[in-house]
Structure formats: structure tokens, C-alpha cells
Amino acid sequence: MAGRILQIRDLTTGFVTEKGIVKATDKVSLQLEKGQTLCLVGESGSGKSVTALSIMRLIDYAGGMVLEGSIEFHGKDLAQIGQDELRKIRGDKIAMIFQDPMSALNPVFTIGDQIAESLRLHRGLSDSAAWKEAVELLRLVGIPDPALRAKQYSHELSGGMCQRVVIAIALACRPDLLIADEPTTALDVTVQAQILDLLRNLKDELGMSIILITHDMGVAAEMADRIAVMYAGVIVEEGTVQEIFNNPSHPYTVGLLQSIPGLDGDRGKELFTIQGSIPGLGQIPTGCRFHPRCPHAMDICRSQEPSDYWITQDHRAACWLFEDNKVNKSNQRKVKGGV
């Protein structure tokens, strides 16, 4: 499909535990167009990081594995290829930024050396060309005095600066896809906004696509073209940022949006919370995974897992409340007068 950089279909990932294999993501389907940002949102433990690690197949190193489904990236199914080939793709076409910038940097090398190392490795640059490019990358991510800063160590930089360096390292290979897992959570609010601005500008400047993981709906509102809402390992709702905010449909999404603190109006008012907590991997409820916490739960929700229903052509929610709009393959065939 023209412009589509990533197409994930039915991605199911599991971890090996004493009780056997437990699923961490179940039939996750997502797509991402070139130059767009997809935000993956959901509470802690909903499976956002596992999904990101699965796309990169780093899950294989975390005691997990892809059990089913496909991850089509540039016409290749990343679920099917070996780690040697994946290493090349990871260093070259897909880059990932993790939550804690400090732990991503090596304290015993200068930041210039760390960026240059990546350039030598992935782009085959000579020592002097790599150093020059490292300084350029530091400039690109908005570090003042980049030639000077390149000679410093991570402990000499603020958290925000370190995150800029981490982004520079990720950009060293000029990735087509950047996966950023809570890149601003460890930073204070002002620096957070600067880093988000930087990511937005870099995306436009370099024509990248971004998967941004955040538990902050405010960040998603600012950054996303599309939003996928995750709960207990499944995507419960997905659509354009406008659809998700103007027409949130899954009760979980509605709850997430209601729990955003307002600006002034809410001061002194008790903040809405979704009752209960997200289930652990071994304790996924039958039927709809959200039903024990859902104010609209019906009998069918307790026994049968809902499939996707189309709220609009471009906006889906996995919730029995929308049963009439169900579009699955058999229904489509019926509509088209097929078998």
C-alpha cells in the first residue's frame, strides 16, 4: 500500500513462565503511514512496551517470543526473519528511544564518542567523519555548543540534554521509523514540551514515522495523527486523534479521557478514576478484558470477547456496545451479496 511503512496483523506475544506460556499481547493489529505519528496509550501494564519490543523483536531477549501474526516493514515480515537480519534493520531503519535517558548512555565514554560509534558501525564513516557528523547531530537535536558538548560525559549534562543525546544516537542511522517509549516521562514539564517539539520537528525535517508510547493523553493529543488505546494486551480502540478525542467510544478510552486533569476548572474537584486495576498476565478475565471495570458491562461482555466494530470508516472499537456496526469478513461478504 502506498505510503504505508508498517502493518502489524494479529501480533500475539508471550512470555515463558513457570505456568507455561502467557500471552502479553493478543492479536494486536496496527498500521502506520509514512511521516505520521501513532501514539500507543494505556495504563501501566497494558502492554505498550511489550508491543514496541515485539515490533523490534527485542522481546526475544526479554524472555518472550512472537507467537503469531505478522509485522510487515518495508515489505519484510519482521516476525519471520532471523536476529542477524533484524540487527541490521534495527541499527539502520528502525531506532528506539527508551524511557530513562541516563541509563541509555554509557558513563565512561564521551557523548560524541557514543554517537560517532553508532555512525562508524551503521554508516561506515571514518573516525573523523563520524566525529564531525556526531557534532552535527548534536546541533540538529538542539544542543548548544555542540563541539564542546561532544567532549563531555553524560553526568555533565542535564536530563533533558541527555534525552537529546539519546535522540541524536537514534537518528544517527537515519531511521525511517522511530519508536519512542515514554521518552519524556523522566523529565520535568518544560523540558518534556521541548523534547516533544524536537521530535515533531525532526519527524517533519527527516520524513520519519514515529510510534510514540505514552500514558499521557495530553501528550497524545499534541503529537498523534492516530491513537491506539491498549488494555491488558489488546487494542480496544483505534482511530484518528480527532475521532478519539471528539468521539471516544470504548468505555476504557472514555475513562482515560475523563481522568485527565483539566487546567483551572478542575481545581479542588476530585479527579475521575477508573475503578479497579488492570489484570496481570495470568489473570486475564474471560469475555471482554475490561468488563470487570466497565460501567456498561452486559452479560455477553462477561463471556465473549468482542471483535472490532467500526464507529466510522476509520475508527474502530472492540466493544459489544457497537455490535450493530460490526464489520467482519462474513458480514462484509453478506453486504456485498457474497456467500
Ligand SMILES: Nc1ncnc2c1ncn2[C@@H]1O[C@H](COP(=O)(O)OP(=O)(O)OP(=O)(O)O)[C@@H](O)[C@H]1O
Ligand atoms: N520480561 C517479562 N516477563 C514476564 N512478564 C512481563 C515481562 N515484561 C513485561 N511483562 C508483563 O507484560 C505486561 C505488559 O507490560 P508492559 O511493560 O508492556 O506494560 P506497559 O504498558 O509498557 O506499562 P508501563 O506504562 O508501566 O510502561 C505486564 O503485565 C508486565 O508485567
Ligand SMILES: [Mg+2]
Ligand atoms: Mg512501558
